Amino acid sequence: MGASKVTGSKINAIDQMGNTKMTIPRIVALVVFLGALIALPHFLKNAQLIMMSRIFLLAVYGMSYDILRGYTGFINLGQSIFFGSGVYMGVIYLNKTNNLLHFVYAILAITVFSIIGGFIMSKIVLRTGGVVAAAMITLALAEIVRNLAERFRNITGGQDGLPLGSSRVALDPLFNTRIGAYYFTLVFLIVMTILLRQFVLSPTGRVLLSIRENEQRSRFLGFNTDQYKTIAIIVSSVASGWTGTFFAVIARFANTDYLSVQYTLNALLITLVGGTGTLYGAIIGSAFVTWIQSFLLDLAKIYKDVQIFRFPMIFIGCIYIILVMFMPSGIMGGVYRLQAYLKDRKEKAKAKINA
DSSP states (O other): OOSOOEETTEEOHHHHHHTOOOOHHHHHHHHHHHHHHHHGGGGSOHHHHHHHHHHHHHHHHHHHHHHHHTTTOOOOTTTHHHHHHHHHHHHHHHHHOOSHHHHHHHHHHHHHHHHHHHHHHHHHHTTTOOHHHHHHHHHHHHHHHHHHHHHOHHHHOGGGOEEOOSOSSTTTTTOSSHHHHHHHHHHHHHHHHHHHHHHHHSHHHHHHHHHHHOHHHHHHTTOOHHHHHHHHHHHHHHHHHHHHHHHHHHHOEEOGGGGSHHHHHHHHHHHHHHOTTOSTHHHHHHHHHHHHHHHHHHHHHHOTTOGGGGOHHHHHHHHHHHHHHHOTTHHHHHHHHHHHHHHHHHHHHHHHHHO
């Protein structure tokens, strides 16, 4: 593949990531940025630390969704099945013994569940062959799982939820303050970004991109597209499940809301705002959406008499409409388009000089 390619509303972010050379200025900028993130928690209050931890985790959740939506064109409205199950696994295991070993048990349990669940989901969904039908089926699967969770109240706590009751701070032997949780989630974000980046840059990721662009042509080239879609669904499911388990450490609470379609729509909103098919856009989208939600909630507390502030989704919806109108490819997509435009102008200028 060549340099950055922008076609219609779709962005070849694989080329953007693959062609990024780690020059000295970029390495310095990365080191400074990571240093700032490491120093930042010492200047934040507990509420702000919780918000930053949520941003890191929801960024990974958004990236896991982008693997499907951005790299295969597959709309999964049942992504919350794995995220919510991960939250429950984390709370249930940490309620047994609040230590790192039981957290690892929770990670192993959700990994097995996500692999099996993702495989079963792929076999059901890929039989339909249509994007809309697949979306409806995954939505139905999510509602089935959520209703089952509500019926088994002795295990899940239903709508009342299942609190992490053993300690004020989850994994208390590992860290005693919210700063520890901040670093815990930051490391998780860095590791998952590297892993998912390697996945989309791999030959499998390139095939997934070709499926998104033209599935029929991919079949003609000899690729088993259903097999590659199954791999994408499983990878996405596992990443979502792991995120849910880490989220349990921050939230210290699980209920069936985490299994609802609302949490899938959160992931969809994060990827759309940040940039579908850009992977890194989920980090920007997560920060933007989480900050906006927090800001609107603060406004609602300050201006209690103003009824409209009680409905933050109105403002979020308006912001989303504005972004779609003026930046249809999302924030990161807009950055990629700007880079491509500037590079194209530079090449044309060189061509004129050489001519």
